[in-house]
Amino acid sequence: MKPLISIITLNYNQTDVTCEFLESTKCLQYKNFETIVVDNASKEDPTERILKAGYPNVKVLRSETNLGFTGGNNLGIKASKGDYIFIVNNDTEVTPDLLDKLLEPFAFDESVGVVSPKIKFFQQSDVIQYAGFSEMNMFTCQNSTIGNKQHDKGQFDFMSTTHCAHGAAMLVKRDVINKVGMFAENFFIYYEEIDWSTRIIRAGYKIIYQGYGTIYHKESMTMGKQSAIKVYYHTRNRIYYMRRNAHKGQLITFLAFFAFLTVPKTTIQFIFKKQFEHLRSFFRGIAWNFQTSTVSPQ
Numbered sequence: 097m098k099p100l101i102s103i104i105t106l107n108y109n110q111t112d113v114t115c116e117f118l119e120s121t122k123c124l125q126y127k128n129f130e131t132i133v134v135d136n137a138s139k140e141d142p143t144e145r146i147l148k149a150g151y152p153n154v155k156v157l158r159s160e161t162n163l164g165f166t167g168g169n170n171l172g173i174k175a176s177k178g179d180y181i182f183i184v185n186n187d188t189e190v191t192p193d194l195l196d197k198l199l200e201p202f203a204f205d206e207s208v209g210v211v212s213p214k215i216k217f218f219q220q221s222d223v224i225q226y227a228g229f230s231e232m233n234m235f236t237c238q239n240s241t242i243g244n245k246q247h248d249k250g251q252f253d254f255m256s257t258t259h260c261a262h263g264a265a266m267l268v269k270r271d272v273i274n275k276v277g278m279f280a281e282n283f284f285i286y287y288e289e290i291d292w293s294t295r296i297i298r299a300g301y302k303i304i305y306q307g308y309g310t311i312y313h314k315e316s317m318t319m320g321k322q323s324a325i326k327v328y329y330h331t332r333n334r335i336y337y338m339r340r341n342a343h344k345g346q347l348i349t350f351l352a353f354f355a356f357l358t359v360p361k362t363t364i365q366f367i368f369k370k371q372f373e374h375l376r377s378f379f380r381g382i383a384w385n386f387q388t389s390t391v392s393p394q
Contacts, residue, residue: 101129101195101267102178105186106168108135111142113314114186118151126195129153129182132175134168137161164284165263173278181273185264187314189218197309198267201255209272209301210293212261213309214243214252224248225313228258228305232290234346236353237338239290242305258305259297263289265311275299280340282391286326287333294341295393324377331381339390 103121107114114133121131131154135142143156157175159168169183180202182195194213201208215226227243239259243252261268266289276299279288293303338350359382366375 098126098128099179099199100177101126101180101182101199102172102176103129103131103182103184104134104169104172104176105131105184106134106136106165106172107138107142107186108162109138109140110186111138111140111145114142115146115149117184117186117188117190118146118149118154120189121152123192124190124195125192126199127152129195130155130177132157132172133186134163134172135159136163136168164281166279166281166283166285166288170278170281173273179270181268181270183263183266183268184311185313187218188215188264189312189314191310191312194309194311195267197306200308201304201306202269205302207300207302208304209269209296209299210261211267211304211306212258213265213311214248214305214307215262215264215311215313216248218312218314221312222248224252225315226262226264227252227307228256229260229262231259232294234338234342235349237334237342237350252305252307254307256305256307257302259303260290260293261303264313269301272296272299272301276301280391280393282336282388283333284329286329287337291337291340291393298393322371322374324371324373327374328377328381331378332384333381335382335385336388339385340393 105117133146133154133156135156135158137159141158143158146154146156157171159171163171173181198211198213201211217223217225224243224246226241230240230242232239276295280291283291338347342350362378
């Protein structure tokens with residue numbers, strides 16, 4: 097029998113978008129899956145609408161509070177039954193052979209723990225968003241997305257190890273979660289998949305980029321590309337990631353880099369653009385780390 101895959105996606109005031117994703121799952125060639133929609137305290141309960149639509153093997157879990165990306169997915173993981181967990185954004189649409197392609201690397205190598213597909217922009221279907229991640233620079237907390245904004249000419253049609261899975265689409269083996277644990281919920285949103293990937297690799301597993309599987313992403317429909325709240329979470333979680341994962345020397349170097357380069361540069365940029373709410377969010381993100389004790393990786 098084919099292994100059961102638990103598809104987990106979050107909904108937050110985007111029922112139309114979530115239903116578009118669920119509609120796309122009807123095309124999947126791989127049929128042994130369950131779908132868990134976790135609603136993060138949306139203003140309107142989407143349960144009845146989703147269940148009446150006849151999507152394949154779907155159930156809705158509704159949280160009375162917004163648990164963020166981390167807590168919402170953890171809630172879904174706890175309720176899941178699959179041998180594999182497919183964590184996927186609701187603002188994506190799948191392709192027919194996606195699950196089949198994502199499963200392939202696990203059959204080749206028992207040390208494979210996570211597989212992410214090629215991610216392309218929904219509105220520009222020939223443009224790549226993700227074909228793997230470069231290694232994190234542990235002195236500046238910077239990495240880069242391989243293939244980002246390149247036209248897809250088949251140059252990334254291969255399988256390879258990568259340094260980080262993509263939170264928009266990642267198939268995780270149940271054994272990995274049992275050993276490493278779930279998302280660290282303090283991140284709430286952003287940097288959580290980088291932290292998780294770091295822990296997974298340290299536990300001895302490989303993360304694979306699967307270039308023969310594709311998903312389409314309606315990028316940043318929830319938070320907005322330039323939103324002040326995104327600035328807040330990116331700032332606080334960049335520092336928090338380093339506090340959790342960097343060695344002492346790396347952390348000291350990063351803090352110096354951040355204090356003497358990132359802070360002045362970001363401050364000047366936001367003042368020049370008159371984005372004062374963004375500037376306040378930036379400093380609130382920094383302040384959060386002074387108020388939150390360091391939590392070691394699980």
